[in-house]
Amino acid sequence: MKFLDEAKIFVKAGDGGPGCVSFRRERYVPRGGPDGGDGGKGGDVVFVVDPSLNTLSEFRRKKRFIAQRGEAGRGKSQHGRAGKDLVVRVPPGTIVKDAETGRILKDLTTPGTRWIAARGGKGGKGNERFKSATRQAPRFAQPGRPGEERWLDLELKLIADVGLVGEPNAGKSTFLSRVTSARPKIADYPFTTIRPMLGVADLTDERTLVIADIPGLIEGAHKGIGMGHQFLKHIERTKVLLIILDLSLGKAAALKSFETLMNELSGYHDSLNRKPLVVALNKIDLLGVSERSECVELCNYFIQKGISCHPISGVTGEGVAQLLETLWLKARGPNPDDLPGCI
Structure with missing residues (x-):
């Protein structure tokens, strides 16, 4: 494996799932109320310091890291499942910078440290959330929010005695x-x-x-x-x-x-x-x-x-x-x- 101590990558957290527009449909309940569930939260992109690594060579080919999006809400007040977090392993001594501004975001030195590089978007609210005394049958729901995304510069400075x-x-x-x-x-x-x-x-x-x-x-x-x-x-x-x-x-x-x-x-x-x-x-x-x-x-x-x-x-x-x-x-x-x- 070739040694690599600098890399530029793109990270995107998962988008939140959209809320659901749904109404109860049951026998003997001709005008059931809204029961649309919320969308699930998008997954985060999480950096984890792995002491078994001593190079950024894994980023030589893979440059884009995109977490799973949240699932859409469903009827019967069922909320969508949250997207899985995407774990990115980096060696101790990795400095993470914002590629656009050059600002240092995190200095990852301690093995086992977890840091969220991009947060997943919140899921949208289903129409059940918008029911009120004056609005008995809301026919709308919220879309999920987009997950954070950005380009990052990674720089490795080896840690040794x-x-x-x-x-x-x-x-x-x-x-x-x-x-x-x-x-x-x-x-x-x-x-x-x-x-x-x-x-x-x-x-x-x-x-x-x-x-x-x-x-x-x-x-x-x-x-x-x-x-x-x-x-x-x-x-x-x-x-x-x-x-x-x-x-x-x-x-x-x-x-x-x-x-x-x-x-x-x-x-x-x-x-x-x-x-x-x-x-x-x-x-x-x-x-x-x-x-x-x-x-x-x-x-x-x-x-x-x-x-x-x-x-x-x-x-x-x-x-x-x-x-x-x-x-x-x-x-x-x-x-x-x-x-x-x-x-």
């Missing part, structure tokens, strides 16, 4: 495949990841971390270069950011990469710079003895800035378990003194 941030080929996908059951495409060239991915890392004691991997960021991503806007929005809801740096390119290159990434984050939205940060110095399996000493120096540099730092290897798994523990503590908002630093 940890957001992976790094330049192309920094090893994010390798790390994600190491710690979760996700199976991203991995190769030794830039832009292997071309769509956001979610994975769940299992820690001990039934603890889990939901991790979002976005495609690598390049300079100018916050301006939309390299589809930066489409990717950066998926880490807005994360609790902690994991900056993955490729240490195999050297200390200077890793520092430059860190500065570039931080500039892109702050350029997109200030809130990203205020999130808890953890730095992972990746690919230490490729380092020699002298290069490992540089790794320690660089890690101490980040710790002095108040940023937890971990040398790791996404390929061999070295240092990964301790990194996950730090991410768990950061995501749960612990005492900073509890956080491990360089290992």
